[in-house]
Amino acid sequence: MLRPFRLEEPETVKDVSELLGRFGESAKVYAGGTELLLAMKEGLVHYERLINVKNVKGLNEVASDSGMIRIGALCTHHQLETSSVLQQKLAALVQLEQNVANxxxxxxxxxxxxxxxxxxxxxxxxxLLALGAKMVAEKSSSKREIPAAEFFVDAYETALEADEVLTEILVPAPAAKSGVAYLKFGYLERPSVGVAVALQANGGGKSVHDIKIAVGCAGPAPTRVPEAEEQIKGTSVDEAKVNILKAGEIAGRAAQAISDLHGSQEYKEHIVGVLLKRAFQNALSQC
Ligand SMILES: Cc1cc2nc3c(=O)[nH]c(=O)nc-3n(C[C@H](O)[C@H](O)[C@H](O)COP(=O)(O)OP(=O)(O)OC[C@H]3O[C@@H](n4cnc5c(N)ncnc54)[C@H](O)[C@@H]3O)c2cc1C
Structure with missing residues (x-):
């Protein structure tokens, strides 16, 4: 049952941050509420104050300028799956969003x-990790950009400070001759394994100039896998097609898979390899 709480309705990021600072651990940002209210209803957490951020203007837009895609933190998944800017600039994110939840x-x-x-x-x-995105965190007196690689600290833990608000996600638009793919697998409500690849090809698609690989869902937090990327970066496409198997083994271990209801550690590590091979082929076919 949902215990009573007080709803604050600030209209600026500064006011949101000040409320967070003033009420400390007894207050929490409330956006869509799909996670927060569920956790509160189940009695897992309780906050005396919820700070509704939906009245803060300008945080629910998608724009693209000078090679950067800017996504407001309050954009809903539905907005992103139907965004014409993303359809043009970042189709892989549109596809991902179409398959989030229900x-x-x-x-x-x-x-x-x-x-x-x-x-x-x-x-x-x-x-977002594979794309080299940055998270914009704001509080009353300051604003900073946190690279995605530093944002995810652990399960349910980010690099945000207690009075910081995530306002925007900055994603470098993929360059010409590049491909981006995200694949996931699972048979429960949420994904068991997810793998992302962002790559750039050279010489008319004959070699891989650069590649970024990220894995998640299998372990506590998503992570980039530079050791797997090294297997592929700078190789010819033919070599890369062989090396991707080794890269898959490395990425499987890097996922820090946990045995749970979604599957055993070994099973998830294997699935990482399978998804990486397919995501690589998918991304390559776009170059
Ligand atoms: C049934 C179900 C299935 C799901 N399946 C998937 C899935 O397949 N894939 C997937 O990726 N996700 C899945 N989800 C998760 C879903 O994507 C999230 O529930 C949703 O995006 C959370 O957004 P929200 O606005 O509702 O967050 P809220 O519940 O409002 O907030 C969540 C947390 O984030 C904090 N917060 C929110 N906004 C900010 C901000 N701007 N700055 C600082 N802190 C903030 C809140 O204080 C709270 O702690 C699923 C969820 C459900 C309920």
Whole structure:
């Protein structure tokens, strides 16, 4: 049962941050509420104050300028799956968003809420890692950009300070001759394994100039896998098609898979390898 709480309705990021600072651990940001209210209803957490951020203007837009895609933290999954800017610039994110949760959750759940809750079985953070995204965190007196690689600290833990608000996600638009793919696998409500690949090809698609690989859902937090990337970067496409198997083994171990209801550690490590091979082929076919 949901215990009573007080709802604050600030209209600026500064006011949100001040409320967070003033009320400390007894207050929490409330965006779509799909995670927060569920956890409160189940009695897992309780906050005396919820700070509704939906009245803060300008945080629910998607724009693209000078090679950078800017996504407001309050954009819902539905907004992102139907965004014409993303359809043009970052189709892989559109595809990912179309497959997040269910239509009810996508309608109200926000990208910011997904990232800040840092639930391990979440999709967007994995792709954002491979794309080299940055999270914009603001509080009353300051603003900083946190690279995605530093944002996810552990299960349910991010690098955000207690009075910081995630306002925007900055994603470098993929360059020409590049491909981006995200694949996931699972048979429960949330994904069991997710793998993202962002690569750039050279010489008319004959070699791999650069590649970024990220894995998640299998372990506590999404992570980039530079050791797997080294197997592929700078190789010819033919070599890469062989080396991707070794890269898959490395990525499987890096996923820090945990045996649970989703499957055993070994099973998840194997699935990472399978998804990486397919995501690599998918990304390559776009170059
Ligand atoms: C049934 C179900 C299935 C799901 N399946 C998937 C899935 O397949 N893949 C997937 O990726 N996700 C899945 N999800 C998670 C879903 O994406 C999230 O529930 C949603 O995006 C959270 O957004 P929200 O706005 O509702 O967050 P809220 O519940 O409002 O907030 C979540 C947390 O983030 C904090 N927060 C929110 N916004 C900010 C901000 N701007 N700055 C600072 N802190 C903030 C809140 O204080 C709270 O701690 C599923 C959820 C459900 C309920």
């Amino acid at each position: 239509v009810r959750v996508r309608q109200v759940g926000t990208l910011g809420g997904n990232l800040c809750f840092a639930e391990p079985h979440a999709d967007p953070g994995i792709l």
